[in-house]
Amino acid sequence: MTGSPLDTLDPRFSTILCDIWGVVHDGVRLNPGAADRLLGWAGEGRRIILVTNAPRTADTVRSQLDALGLPRAAYHGISTGGQAGMDALKKLGAPVGLIGTRADRLDLERAGLRITAGGFTDLACTGLDERRDMIAEYSAELEALAARDVLLHCLNPDRVVMVGAYAEICAGALADSYEAIDGRVCWYGKPYPAIYDHALGLAGNPPRDRVLAIGDGLVTDVLGAARYGIDCIYVTGGISRGEGFPPDFARQHDLADWRPIAVVSSLRG
Numbered sequence: 271m272t273g274s275p276l277d278t279l280d281p282r283f284s285t286i287l288c289d290i291w292g293v294v295h296d297g298v299r300l301n302p303g304a305a306d307r308l309l310g311w312a313g314e315g316r317r318i319i320l321v322t323n324a325p326r327t328a329d330t331v332r333s334q335l336d337a338l339g340l341p342r343a344a345y346h347g348i349s350t351g352g353q354a355g356m357d358a359l360k361k362l363g364a365p366v367g368l369i370g371t372r373a374d375r376l377d378l379e380r381a382g383l384r385i386t387a388g389g390f391t392d393l394a395c396t397g398l399d400e401r402r403d404m405i406a407e408y409s410a411e412l413e414a415l416a417a418r419d420v421l422l423h424c425l426n427p428d429r430v431v432m433v434g435a436y437a438e439i440c441a442g443a444l445a446d447s448y449e450a451i452d453g454r455v456c457w458y459g460k461p462y463p464a465i466y467d468h469a470l471g472l473a474g475n476p477p478r479d480r481v482l483a484i485g486d487g488l489v490t491d492v493l494g495a496a497r498y499g500i501d502c503i504y505v506t507g508g509i510s511r512g513e514g515f516p517p518d519f520a521r522q523h524d525l526a527d528w529r530p531i532a533v534v535s536s537l538r539g
Contacts, residue, residue, distance in 0.1 A: 273539070274534060274538075274539025275503070275531075275532040275534065275539075276307060276503070276532075276534060276537065276539050277539065279311070279482070281314075282479070282480055283316065283480060283481065283482040283501070284315075284316055284317060284476055284480045284481075285316065285317045285319065285470070285473040285476045285480060285481045285482070286311060286316055286317070286318050286319070286481075286482050286483075286484060287319050287321045287349075287466070287469050287470075287481060287482070287483045287484070287495075287500070288308065288318060288319070288320055288321065288345070288483075288484045288485075289320075289321060289322065289460075289483075289484060289485035289486060289487065289491050289505075289508075290320050290321075290322040290324070290331070290335070291322065291324070291428075291431050291432075291508075292431065292432060292485075292486035292487070292505070292507075292508025292509050293484060293485060293486055293505050293508055293536075293537060294308070294320070294335075294340065294537070295335075295338050295340075296432060296433070296434055296508075297431060297432065297433035297434060297438070298433060298434040299338065300338050300339055300340060301507075301536055301537065301538070302536070302538050303536060303537055303538025303539070304340075304536070304537045304538070305339070305340055305341060305344055307537040307538065307539075308340075308344035308345060308537070309341065309343060309344045312343060312344060312345070312346070317346050317347075317473040317474070317476075318344065318345040318346050319345065319346060319347045319348070319349060319469045319470075319472050319473050320335075320345050320347070320348045320349070321348075321349045321350075321460065321465060321466075321469045321483075321485075322348070322349070322350050322351070322459075323350075323351040323352075323426045323427055323428045323440075323442075323459035323460055323465075323490060324350050324351065324352055324426060325350075325351065325352035325355065325370070325374060325377075325394075325396035325397060325425035325426040325441060326350055326352045326353075326377055327350065327352065327353055327356070327377060327380070327381055328347075328348040328349070328350055328353055330377055331348050331350055332348055346472070346473070347469070347472035347473070348472075349465055349468045349469035349472060350459075350465075351425055351426055351427065351458040351459020351460065351465055352377070352396070352425045352426065352458070352459075353381075353468075354458045354459065354464050354465055354468060355394065355423050355424075355425035355456075355458035355459075356378060356381045356382075356383060356394075356425070358423065358456070358458070359378075359383055359392065359394055359423060360381070360382050360383060362392055364384075364390070364391070364392070365384040365385065365386035365389075365390055366383060366384070366385060366386070366390050366392045366393055366394050366423075367385070367386065367387070367388075367390040367392070367393035367394070367415075367420065368385050368393065368394050368395075368396070369393065369394075369395045369396070369397075369398075369399065369408070369411070369441075369444060370394070370395065370396030370397055370398075370399060370441075371396070371397070371398075371399055371400055372400065374396040374397065377396075378394060378396075390420065391419075391420060391421065392420065392421045392423060393415060393420050393421070393422050393423065394423050394425055395422050395423065395424050395425060395441045395444055395445060395448075396425050396426060396441055397426060397439070397440050397441045397444070398439055398440075398444070403439070404439075405439065405443055405444065405447055408444060408447065409447070412444070412447055412448050412451060412453060413451060415448070415453060416448065416451050416452060416453035419454065420453070420454075421454045421455075421456060422444075422445060422448050422453055422454065422455045422456070423455075423456045423458065424441050424442060424444075424445035424455055424456065424457050424458065425441060425458055425459070426440050426441040426442060426458075426459060427440075427441070427442040427445070427457050427458070427459045427460065427461075427462070427490060428440040428441070428442050428459075428487065428490060429442040429443045429446065429489075430443065430509065431509060432508065432509055432511075445457065459490070460485070460487070460490040460491055460494040461489065461490050461491075461493040461494030461495075461497060461498075462494070463494075463497070463498055465494075466494065466498045466500075478498070478499050478500050479500075479501075481500040481501070482500065482501050482502070482503065482531075483495035483498075483500055483501070483502045483503070484502070484503045484505060484537075485502070485504070485505060485508075486504070486505040486506070486507070486508025486509050486510060487508070487509055488504075488510065488516070488519065491504075492504055492519070492530065493523055496520075496523070496525050496528050497523075497525075501530075501531050502530045502531065503530055503531060503532045503533070503534060504530040504532075504533045504534075505534055505535070505536060505537070506533060506534070506535050507535040507536040514533060515529065515530060515533050
């Protein structure tokens with residue numbers, strides 16, 4: 271790890287909001303050096319909050335991390351986009367539709383949501399289901415939903431994640447297709463502020479100038495941090511597969527001269 275900017279992290283960063291998929295693991299196994307890095311920062315007295323767009327409860331994500339072998343001592347809390355969406359949907363007090371897997375349905379029902387096949391005005395979108403693995407296969411369903419003015423709640427704004435060496439389409443891609451046909455979408459997770467508010471609450475609400483975000487998604491992790499007003503380290507070894515930080519990123523997103531404080535290939539450095 272010698273020579274990495276991660277080795278000499280500014281002591282002012284008392285809280286680290288670390289993305290999971292692409293930074294801590296690749297969907298199959300822990301990334302080399304990730305656990306040691308997080309344990310090292312925790313040992314320095316920093317608060318480590320794992321922040322993920324996964325359409326799951328924090329308990330489900332914690333169980334997945336246990337199975338992958340990440341020590342619980344490596345982090346202090348988990349904030350998920352899915353939990354934010356579930357909380358909002360429960361407040362509706364009515365059954366909702368679902369686009370997602372059977373496992374997703376069980377997770378939503380355990381969280382207290384009622385799922386129905388028809389007559390709903392709101393729909394939870396957690397990602398693709400087991401039967402259809404191409405966005406085009408959802409076109410007829412999305413068009414029917416848009417015709418009924420159903421509000422689609424996107425519980426994971428990621429468009430794609432890497433599962434080992436393979437790309438997996440996520441709920442954000444379906445939500446993009448729905449918006450393209452004038453369907454209404456409510457987004458949860460990064461880059462939207464609610465998930466950062468929740469994460470900082472888990473960390474005791476530190477000042478934003480003492481918070482550092484770490485992530486591999488340009489339009490989720492990096493853009494979310496920039497808009498929320500916190501510093502960020504961009505990890506290139508995840509979804510971007512080694513691409514550097516785009517020189518026109520700040521201009522494209524009206525961020526003045528903002529840029530990450532460092533660009534690294536992985537938590538190993």
